[in-house]
Amino acid sequence: MISSHLPVLQVILPLIAAPLCVILRQGTLSWLLTTLVCFMSLAISSCLYDQVMTEGVISYALGGWLSPWGIEYRLDKLTVFMLLIVNGVAAIVLLGARSSIPNEISSDRLYLFYTAFLLNLTGLLGVIVTGDAFNLFVFIEIASLSSYAMISIGRDRRCLYAAFKYLIFGTIGASFILISVGLLYAVTGTLNMNDIFQRLPDVENTRTLTTALVFFVVGVGIKAAIFPLHLWLPDAYSYSPSIVSTFLAGTTTKVFIYVLIRFIFSIFGYDTAINGGTFNNLLMMFACAGILYGSYLAIKQDSLKRLLAYSSIAQLGYMLLGISLATEAGLAAGLIHVFNHAIIKVALFLSVVTIIFYCKTDSIIQLAGLAKKLPLLTSAFLVSGLSLIGVPMTAGFISKWYLIKASLQSGYWGLVVVIVFSSVLAIIYIWKFIEASYFKSSEKELVALNEDQKTPCLLLFSLALFVIANIYFGLDSSFNVELANAIANDLFRK
Amino acid sequence: MMTDQLLIILALCIPTVAAILIAVTHNNVNLRETGTLLSSVCLIFVVYNLLQIVLAGDQPQLFLLKFLPGLAIHFKIEPLGMLFACIASFLWLINSIYSIGYMRGNNEKHQTRFYICFAVAIASTIGIAFSANLITLFIFYEALTLSTYPLVTHKGSEDAMRAGRAYLGILLSTSICFFLPAIIWTSVLAGNTEFTSGGILDNEMNHCVIFILLMLFSYGIGKAALMPMHRWLPAAMVAPTPVSALLHAVAVVKAGVFSIVKIVTYIFSPALLAEVVDFNLLLYLAGVTIIVASIIALQADNLKRRLAYSTISQLSYVILATALLAPISIMGAALHILAHAFGKITLFFAAGSIYTATKKTAVSELDGIGKVMPWTMGAFAIASLSMIGVPPTAGFLSKWYILQGAFSVESWFAITVIIISTLLNAGYFLPIVYAAFFKKPSDGKKLDYHEAPFAMVFALTVTSILTIVLFLFPEIPLQLVKMLVGNMI
Numbered sequence: 017m018i019s020s021h022l023p024v025l026q027v028i029l030p031l032i033a034a035p036l037c038v039i040l041r042q043g044t045l046s047w048l049l050t051t052l053v054c055f056m057s058l059a060i061s062s063c064l065y066d067q068v069m070t071e072g073v074i075s076y077a078l079g080g081w082l083s084p085w086g087i088e089y090r091l092d093k094l095t096v097f098m099l100l101i102v103n104g105v106a107a108i109v110l111l112g113a114r115s116s117i118p119n120e121i122s123s124d125r126l127y128l129f130y131t132a133f134l135l136n137l138t139g140l141l142g143v144i145v146t147g148d149a150f151n152l153f154v155f156i157e158i159a160s161l162s163s164y165a166m167i168s169i170g171r172d173r174r175c176l177y178a179a180f181k182y183l184i185f186g187t188i189g190a191s192f193i194l195i196s197v198g199l200l201y202a203v204t205g206t207l208n209m210n211d212i213f214q215r216l217p218d219v220e221n222t223r224t225l226t227t228a229l230v231f232f233v234v235g236v237g238i239k240a241a242i243f244p245l246h247l248w249l250p251d252a253y254s255y256s257p258s259i260v261s262t263f264l265a266g267t268t269t270k271v272f273i274y275v276l277i278r279f280i281f282s283i284f285g286y287d288t289a290i291n292g293g294t295f296n297n298l299l300m301m302f303a304c305a306g307i308l309y310g311s312y313l314a315i316k317q318d319s320l321k322r323l324l325a326y327s328s329i330a331q332l333g334y335m336l337l338g339i340s341l342a343t344e345a346g347l348a349a350g351l352i353h354v355f356n357h358a359i360i361k362v363a364l365f366l367s368v369v370t371i372i373f374y375c376k377t378d379s380i381i382q383l384a385g386l387a388k389k390l391p392l393l394t395s396a397f398l399v400s401g402l403s404l405i406g407v408p409m410t411a412g413f414i415s416k417w418y419l420i421k422a423s424l425q426s427g428y429w430g431l432v433v434v435i436v437f438s439s440v441l442a443i444i445y446i447w448k449f450i451e452a453s454y455f456k457s458s459e460k461e462l463v464a465l466n467e468d469q470k471t472p473c474l475l476l477f478s479l480a481l482f483v484i485a486n487i488y489f490g491l492d493s494s495f496n497v498e499l500a501n502a503i504a505n506d507l508f509r510k
Numbered sequence: 511m512m513t514d515q516l517l518i519i520l521a522l523c524i525p526t527v528a529a530i531l532i533a534v535t536h537n538n539v540n541l542r543e544t545g546t547l548l549s550s551v552c553l554i555f556v557v558y559n560l561l562q563i564v565l566a567g568d569q570p571q572l573f574l575l576k577f578l579p580g581l582a583i584h585f586k587i588e589p590l591g592m593l594f595a596c597i598a599s600f601l602w603l604i605n606s607i608y609s610i611g612y613m614r615g616n617n618e619k620h621q622t623r624f625y626i627c628f629a630v631a632i633a634s635t636i637g638i639a640f641s642a643n644l645i646t647l648f649i650f651y652e653a654l655t656l657s658t659y660p661l662v663t664h665k666g667s668e669d670a671m672r673a674g675r676a677y678l679g680i681l682l683s684t685s686i687c688f689f690l691p692a693i694i695w696t697s698v699l700a701g702n703t704e705f706t707s708g709g710i711l712d713n714e715m716n717h718c719v720i721f722i723l724l725m726l727f728s729y730g731i732g733k734a735a736l737m738p739m740h741r742w743l744p745a746a747m748v749a750p751t752p753v754s755a756l757l758h759a760v761a762v763v764k765a766g767v768f769s770i771v772k773i774v775t776y777i778f779s780p781a782l783l784a785e786v787v788d789f790n791l792l793l794y795l796a797g798v799t800i801i802v803a804s805i806i807a808l809q810a811d812n813l814k815r816r817l818a819y820s821t822i823s824q825l826s827y828v829i830l831a832t833a834l835l836a837p838i839s840i841m842g843a844a845l846h847i848l849a850h851a852f853g854k855i856t857l858f859f860a861a862g863s864i865y866t867a868t869k870k871t872a873v874s875e876l877d878g879i880g881k882v883m884p885w886t887m888g889a890f891a892i893a894s895l896s897m898i899g900v901p902p903t904a905g906f907l908s909k910w911y912i913l914q915g916a917f918s919v920e921s922w923f924a925i926t927v928i929i930i931s932t933l934l935n936a937g938y939f940l941p942i943v944y945a946a947f948f949k950k951p952s953d954g955k956k957l958d959y960h961e962a963p964f965a966m967v968f969a970l971t972v973t974s975i976l977t978i979v980l981f982l983f984p985e986i987p988l989q990l991v992k993m994l995v996g997n998m999i
Contacts, residue, residue, distance in 0.1 A: 406686075408649040409577065417581075420694045432691050440683045447678070455663060455671065491577045 019063065023076040023089040026060050026099065027142045029053055034134040043126030047114055050130045054107040057137070061099035068096045075147070083147075083208055090147030090210065093503045097351065098144045098274045101358050105266035106137050108478045112366060113259045115472030116373045120170050120257040129169050133263070135162035140271050149197045149283065150207045152275070156193060156239070160186045163268060167256040178251035185238050185248040192235025199228035200283070209283050216285055225284075229295075232279055240272030242336060243306025246329045253325035258372050261321055262365035265328055266358045273335050273354060277347070280339075281507045299340035304434045306333035311441035315448070320368045320378040323445055324361065327404065330438055331357045337435075338419055341426050344504045349418035351500035356403075356411040356489060363400035363482035367393060370475055386453035394453045396483045401446035403486040406439050410490035414497065514570035517560050518585050518640060521595065524553045525602075525633035529626045536622040543610050546625055550603040553632075557599040564592040565989060571642060581703070583649070586642030588705070589993040590775070590844055594768050595639040597851045601760040602632045604969050608859055609752040611965030615866045618750060623660060628756065630657040635761040638768065644693045644703035644777070647769060648685070651733070654765055655681045661753040662746045669748050676745040681732045684739055689730025692723055696777060699723075705772060709779030717786045724783065727773050728792055728829070733766025735822045736829060737799040744818045751862025754814060755855050763821060764847055767828040771843050775994065780835040796830035797927040799823065804934035811872050813861045816938060817854070820897065823931060824850045831912040834924055837995040839915020842908050844991040845984075849896060849904035852977045856893035859970035860886050863962035873942055880946035882959045885967050887946045889974035894939035896977045899932055904980035 018025075033053040037046040068074060068091055076089040110133070121129050139159025146152050164186070168179035201207055203224050204215040219225055234245070241249040249269075253261045280286065310330030317323040335357070338350020370393055371386070372378050387394040403410035416435065423431040489496060528549035535541045563570055564587055574583035587595075609628070613621050634657055637650030655678065663674035697703050699719070700710040711720060732739045746757055757763065774780060800823045807819035824846070831843035863886045864870055864879065880887035896903035909928065916924040961967050980987070 407652060408645065414577075416690075417694060420691060421698055424695055424698050433687075436687045436691055439686045443682055443686070444679075451671070451675075455660075455666065455674075491575060493577065 019067070021076075022060050022064050022067070023074060023091055023145055024078060026057060026064065026145060027089075027138055029057055029060070030134040030141070031138040034131050034138065037127050037131040037134060041127050043118065043123055043130075046127040046130040047110075047117075050134055051107070051110050051114075053134065054103065054110050054137070057141070058100075058103040058107045061096065061103045064091060065096040065100060067091075068093055084206060084211055087151050088147040088208055088210070089145045091145060093499065093506055094274070094277065094351075095144055097355070097499055097503060098271065099141065101270065101355060102137070102140050102144065102267045105358055105362055106133075106263065108481055109259065109263050109266065109362060109366070112369065112472075112475040112478035115475040116369050117257065117259050119373060120172075120259070122171060125169055129166065129257075132162045132165040132169065135159075136166060136263075140267055143271055144274060147209050148207050149200060149209055149212065153190065153194050153197055156190055156275075159268070159271070160190060160239075163264065166260045167252050167264075170255070170257040170260070172255050172257075174251075175255040175257075178248075178255040182248040182252045185245075189235045189238030189245075192231045192238070194235075196228045196232035196235060199224050199231065203228075209278075212283050213285055216283075229284055233276075233295075236272055236276050236279070237302075240269050240276065241329060241332060243302055243309055243329060243333060246306070246310075246332075249329060250322055250325040253328070254319055254322040258321065258365070258369040258378075261325075262362055262369060265324070265365050266362040269328065269332055270335075270354050270358060273332065273339075273350075277339060277351075277507070286508070296340045296342045299336055300428075300431075303333040303336035303340055304431070306330060307337070307434055307438045308441075311438040311445070314445040315441060317445070318379050318381055320371070320380060320383075320449065321365075323380075323449075324364055324368065327442065327445065328361060330442075331361065331404075334415065334419060334435070337431065338422065341422055341428070341431075343422060343426055344501075344508045345418070345422035345425055347507065348497075348500045348504035349415070349422040351503055352418050352493075352496055353415040355496040355500070356415045359482055359485045359489065360400055360403045360412055363479065363486055364397065364404065366475070366479040366482055367397040367400065370472065370479060371397075373472055373475065380449050380452050383449070384452045384456040393479075394450075396479055397453075398450055399483050400486055401450065403490065405442045405446055408490070409487065411486045411493070413490055414493045418497070514560075514563060514568070515572045517556055517563075518570060518572045518587070520556045521553065521560065521599075521636050521640070522585075522633060524549050524556065525629045525636065529629035529633070532622060532625045532629060539621075542622065542625065543606075546606045546610075546629070547603070549629070550599070550606050550632075553599045553636075554603060557595050560587060561592055561596060561986075563587075564589060564993075565986070567993075581645050581697075582643070583646050584642040584704070585637075585640040585646065586705070587640050588707075588776075589990040590768070590772055591639040591641070593844060593848060593987060593990045594764065595636055597764065597848055598632060598635045598639065598760055601851060601855055601973075602628075604972055605752055605755055605760060605855070607965050608755070608862070608969035611963040611969070612750065612752050612862055612866060615963045615966070616750070618664070620664065620666075624664060624750075624753075627657050627660045631661070631756065631761050635765060638765045642705055644696065644705075644773075647772075648689065648693055651689075651731075651765060651769065652682070652685060654761060655685070655733075658753075658757065658762060661756070662749045664750055664753065665748060667748075673745040673748045677742045680739060680742040684730055684732035687730070688726045692726035692730050695719075695723060695726070703777075705776035707776060707779075709775075709777055709782050711778055711782060713782060713785065717788075720778070720782070720786050721791075724774075724778065724787065724792060727777075728770060728795070731766050731769050731773075733762050734770050734829060735763060735766065735799075735825050736795055737802060737822070737826075740799070740803070740822045743822055744815055747812075747814045747818055751814070751858055751865060754817075755858035755862070760851065760855065763825055764851060767825050767843075767847060770829055771832050771840065771847070774832050774835075775840060780837070780840065784835045790833055790835075793830060793833040793921065793924065796826040796833055797923055799826040800830065800927055800931045801934070804931050804938070808934060808938045810938075811874055813864070813871055813873050813876075813942075814858075816873060817857050817861060820857075820935070820938070821850075821854060823935075824854070824897065827908075827912065827928075827931075830924055830927065831915060834912075834915045834919055834921055836915040836919045838918055839912050840995055841988075841991040842911030842913075842915055844994055845904075845911055845987060846908035848987055849908045849977075849980065852973050852980060853893045853896035853903070853905055856889050856970050856973040856977065857897070859966065859973065860890040860893070863966045863970060866966065867962045868959045873945075876942060877945045877949040878951040879959070880943075880948075883961050885961060885971055887943070889970045890946070891943045892974040892977055894943055897939055898935045902981045903977050904984075905977075907981055907984055 074091040078087040142155030314326035403412040406412040406416035571586040576582040634654035641647040803823035810816040896905035899909035
């Protein structure tokens with residue numbers, strides 16, 4: 017009975033829990049509730065994964081209204097893949113938040129943070145499961161508004177400016193998506209994604225459709241921080257409370273990459289969107305530019321969070337590159353990187369969270385000699401950093417391998433050069449921190465450690481989980497690689 | 511069969527366990543050193559047992575784990591890898607003895623880190639030697655780069671850090687920019703990356719692609735120091751001398767040329783390359799590197815710098831011999847890896863022992879030093895002869911095969927290069943020997959130095975004697991290299 021309603025539970029559960037947090041008005045209890053909800057949500061998505069893998073696509077009519085009139089939730093393999101990523105990251109990051117968040121947010125606002133977190137999760141999950149274009153916009157707004165709140169909730173005053181910047185950009189992006197959805201409605205008379213897909217061939221090659229596509233791509237480009245529409249991202253990541261950056265880095269931008277894939281394949285239809293070649297060539301250009309730009313600027317940063325933020329822009333370029341190859345292998349490579357980058361970036365951000373927890377700073381210069389005091393923590397950063405670079409036997413290597421292979425199969429030699437060159441840049445910016453923490457030992461630069469801090473067990477636990485995941489998925493990548501291949505296969509057959 | 515696999519596992523584990531033991535016993539210096547020595551003896555024993563199996567014609571294998579469809583960590587011991595493993599394991603013992611003398615004699619800091627990284631580097635080297643496919647080779651190749659970085663920057667000074675950055679920067683970026691794409695390209699073309707005798711690429715493929723692949727591999731393996739990718743080697747000279755010895759003779763550069771020989775024989779196969787490649791660019795690049803590096807060595811006054819450029823030129827001998835693509839010259843290439851290992855380690859040991867005893871680093875300061883350090887300079891003289899290729903030293907043997915190969919394919923370029931570079935070799939080594947034994951100290955004072963600590967003198971004497979022994983009794987290495995080219999003829 018209940019198993020047939022799982023799709024809606026996935027979204028409703030965090031939505032119900034959010035106001036409960038406000039009623040509780042207390043940090044620890046809110047945390048308990050939120051963590052509980054996140055783990056239940058993770059359990060639901062695993063059940064959904066099982067269902068989709070055994071029974072195929074699930075179509076759920078919200079409130080019993082059948083699909084052209086009511087809102088349809090539509091779950092295929094891509095949906096459950098994204099659900100697993102978002103829920104996995106949310107649950108484990110939240111576990112670690114217990115130790116670090118009281119340091120960065122004043123205690124009377126803690127319950128508000130958890131409320132915003134739950135709303136954000138609702139929004140992201142809703143975006144993923146919905147099969148209705150307008151509903152998707154609504155969920156995008158829920159996710160965006162709550163993330164502005166989460167960013168601005170910290171003690172650091174600069175986060176207000178970062179949140180405001182994100183708000184302006186994000187609103188423009190969401191409006192563009194709305195305009196695109198409106199145009200699609202104008203030409204097809206429906207909002208259901210599947211219906212739009214069926215009816216689009218009738219209006220093929222109309223100017224309205226092209227306009228809709230352009231508005232959509234620009235809108236989603238802003239939201240996903242695709243170069244050159246990424247300007248909000250570095251500030252948002254570096255000034256927000258560090259656990260918020262961790263969560264955003266692991267989920268938000270990836271969900272918008274998902275929206276891009278979903279619109280290209282399930283709404284515009286692959287041929288309409290890609291066929292001319294102009295579209296994917298443009299995407300490819302921006303992807304390459306983003307990869308090089310992000311990696312280059314990452315080298316110049318002193319703040320670890322900002323460094324990781326620029327590196328995220330580059331890594332988003334990799335995902336986009338995979339999609340822009342317009343082949344099954346390319347799309348699979350992009351999806352594999354969506355998964356792997358989630359675990360890599362979250363592991364890196366979590367180690368930065370822990371570093372900030374102990375040292376109250378994330379400036380590389382001030383962290384010189386850290387490895388002597390916190391050897392395990394720096395080695396956790398090292399392992400995840402190696403994974404980001406793409407050293408064999410780590411998750412990052414698997415992504416690089418499939419990306420390069422897909423580029424070679426399509427005959428784009430230039431892309432291989434871009435990928436390997438940016439890997440070299442990644443070595444440089446990861447090495448900056450490694451060299452400072454391991455090999456710099458001039459006495460006066462040594463970090464001041466907060467000795468009175470209690471060991472953040474939960475934080476270290478979630479960090480350890482992600483570091484282990486980096487190695488595990490580097491050694492045995494059958495789960496994500498096979499799933500990504502299956503998804504790419506499904507989407508291209510459609 | 512089980513025992514073969516156990517031996518492979520042991521060969522990989524012993525240095526790794528040694529690293530852990532060294533870390534655990536860091537408080538008790540003598541215990542720590544005993545751990546290093548004991549593990550190197552154990553490793554030699556294991557490698558010796560494997561050698562018997564390989565000499566009997568077997569090629570033991572071990573699948574460790576499969577981390578991508580069609581890609582696995584897979585070890586297989588073929589003759590060339592066996593030869594390399596023998597060199598590495600034996601020289602680890604000698605180098606450890608020498609290091610103990612050197613590190614204590616110079617009161618170096620961070621000795622525990624030094625021995626740990628050393629052991630890890632040896633483990634990576636064994637992994638490279640036994641790798642059965644490109645991806646395994648690549649993994650251990652990178653591990654070797656990373657584990658030797660702390661050794662290069664051992665002093666921790668600004669100079670050392672800069673050198674370390676050059677070292678890491680060049681080796682990692684070449685491997686990621688050229689080597690990795692070449693591996694992936696190979697796997698796209700051939701469907702796998704296993705080392706197979708007869709090669710996995712075939713004539714059907716685009717000839718131009720094969721040529722580009724060959725160049726990607728040659729430059730991607732930055733450890734082979736083919737010009738202009740050689741800069742890391744002189745930069746790494748700031749490291750303590752045992753590290754230079756490890757870099758030049760045992761592990762790093764040898765891993766480079768070893769990989770090139772292995773890739774040419776087992777991925778391309780010489781027959782394919784001879785057929786497909788019209789213009790043998792690799793041969794000319796190696797030739798130019800030999801001559802240019804020798805000329806720079808001739809001008810260098812710092813002894814270690816001179817030795818470094820000599821290494822660059824000697825490495826290109828191996829590449830040149832491989833690029834000749836004649837079976838007999840490939841035998842020469844494999845033998846040259848062996849001969850150069852023993853010769854160059856002796857030279858570095860001698861340089862380190864001169865530094866420990868006298869704190870001298872310049873060639874021009876060595877006048878008359880042979881009188882006070884007869885053992886050191888004697889060994890230096892023998893090793894120099896081996897570098898030049900004079901009998902009765904191992905260097906003669908390998909040069910003989912390389913020249914024979916050059917004549918068999920009538921490559922006049924290679925023959926000219928070898929002759930000129932022999933003259934240059936003599937030009938930059940013999941004056942040192944002459945000055946040490948026959949010149950008087952320039953300021954006329956009597957030198958009041960003594961030999962270096964016993965452990966150091968012992969180590970360099972052993973390696974210099976082995977240089978001669980290898981000339982007199984080359985049966986085992988010869989048998990191995992014959993097995994290597996066996997299926998080619």
